[in-house]
Amino acid sequence: MLLSACGSSANQSSGSNSFPANASNANGTASASNGETSSAQAADTKLRILSSNVGGKTPEEMKRFEEEIKRLTGIEVTIEKPASDYDQKVLTALGSGEKYDLIEGSDLGKLNMFIDQGVTTDLTDFVQGSKELSDPTVVPTEEWDQLKGKDGHIYAVFSKFQGGTMPIVRKDWLDKLHLQEPKTLDDYYNVLKAFAERDPDGNGKKDTYGLSTSGLYDIQGFMSAAGLKYRYVMKDGKRTIPYASDAAIPMYEWFAKLTKEGILDPNFVTNDTAKMRNLFLTDRVGMITYWDAWVGMLNNTRQEEDPNTSFQAEAVAGAEGPDGKIMLRRGDPDYWMVPANAEHVEAAEKFLEFWHSEPGIILGSLGIEGEDYTKDNGTYTLTETGKEHGMDHGVPFWYNENVKAPFDKLPGVQAAQDLVKQYATLELSLPEWSDAEKIVTNYALKAMSGSMPAADAVKQMQKELKAANLIDE
Structure with missing residues (x-):
């Protein structure tokens, strides 16, 4: 019986194109146990x-x-x-x-x-x-x-x-606006602001955003600036959630500033990932946060539509923290x-x-x-x-590693995977996270959209998480 549940969302073959029907199991015997008919x-x-x-x-x-x-x-x-x-x-x-x-x-x-x-x-x-x-x-x-x-x-x-996730930028927009790849949170702000205000698509209209996300997914590359890891972090044997800590307040205020200045896509709260990707592919936004493999798929999609396109998606490392370290997320x-x-x-x-x-x-x-x-x-x-x-x-x-890919990786994928290997780590998944995530997401999005002061949002997060016995401090 399932006692409790919280819902949420071989070696290289020798050139043969078939797998042996009598493959051995863990004990080196045939698939069926000895003595069976x-x-x-x-x-x-x-x-x-x-x-x-x-x-x-x-x-x-x-x-x-x-x-x-x-x-x-x-x-x-x-x-x-x-x-x-x-x-x-x-x-x-x-x-x-x-x-x-x-x-x-x-x-x-x-x-x-x-x-x-x-x-x-x-x-x-x-x-x-x-x-x-x-x-x-x-x-x-x-x-x-x-x-x-x-x-x-x-x-x-x-x-x-x-793989893992990271910010993905329109490299062709960076080049067009003579911008350098962002490294610090201030760099990111300047790049995103330029994308929103300096007509990177060249249509003469102010119709672009600097950044779009799909809700809270996945802002780890920015939260890296404050050294904050998503989900749980155990501290002296106690459950903590860095995104619900006081240290997260300045980061939520940073996102609220992007919202207020029209730099952050206002629909980020309700976007699904398909809508977010579509904005990126249709020249409406200059940066999204998504998976390494999608760098290649985004590039391939536009190149299939137009072989002469200037579109170029590129993965970038997250913002450097106070100690110079970068934190990206490796997926479960x-x-x-x-x-x-x-x-x-x-x-x-x-x-x-x-x-x-x-x-x-x-x-x-x-x-x-x-x-x-x-x-x-x-x-x-x-x-x-x-x-x-x-x-x-x-x-x-x-x-x-014995099986070589029949085709080269799509453009940009290898560089993105290199960033994952260098900077990404797994998040701590505790069974109660699905319940905690609802609380964190609710108030984080309110703070990021400016509908609730960041300090109040974090305070309410902490109150509800403690009341539900989802954090220890």
Whole structure:
């Protein structure tokens, strides 16, 4: 039973284009346990998967994606990909005892909650005994710490390599206005003000903003100026939320100043990420805050529309703090977990090894051969459908360094990922964060939009967080 829940939102193959049907499990044996009949083995080559990102882009393509997995692995797979309310679907499934063999997740706070409630399978022996997954060139050894419970055991397997977020700027606007890449908070203010007031799109109208976000997501690159980390930070064993501390007041006042001066997009409070990206792509705003991979996708989108475009998106490091340090956010890893009531654990383990092999990575990135890409004498060519799908069927980037990408990364991606590696760290995900986040977001947005004095907003944050036992100080 799910005791409590808070909803919110292998080594490189030897050139073969298939994964061995008799792949070994953690103990080096075949997928089915010793002594089982062949019919039992056949029964265990089925999987029911609940996924938020992996698979086809349409119901029709999802069916073909399932067929491709069966062709490559021998596993008969059903992938369910809810159109909305994915997190709630996961909570409902685990709470009701509905049976899935694999569930995709992306929130470490929820994973830790599921571990505490005993609804996930301990995968330590499987991972450590797997020739593929225990190989540090497939998954770096230190990365597994992210997926461990308090007992030090591993309870999930990565579904892809997760990057991080940072400010993304219109580099062509910087160049046009003869501006340098911002480093300090004052630099950022000057750049954003210029974007809003100096007609960077050249249409003779005052119709641009310096900055747009999607609510509080993701302002870490600016909060870096005050040395403040999002979510929880443990201090002497006590739970603290830096964004709800007095040190955050000047930062909220800085955003309120941007709002008052017409530099910050006034719809930032209600924007979703698609609206934010659209403003950036349509020359309405000069800076947004988003994922490293999207630097390339933004550039690619405009170049596909117009090969001669001057549009250039570029990732920039966050604002330097008082000690000169920069703080960016690395996203929680996307992962697969095996529910405790899974009926086909060995098939799930076989799939997890396949997913980190070359055939699995090609399927999860490029997609389906013949539909998303063609291959001729080792050369890959994307079809028009493949171009539309952006080489992302759940695995835009991966850990396995033995599997080389068939195509170069999109423009700007590598530089963005370099910033993540240099400056980004994981946030502390505690199970109660989803409740705390509602309080922090409510008052932070009021302060940033100028509808409530920053000091009052922080004071109210602290009051409500303490009353709900969500912080210790």
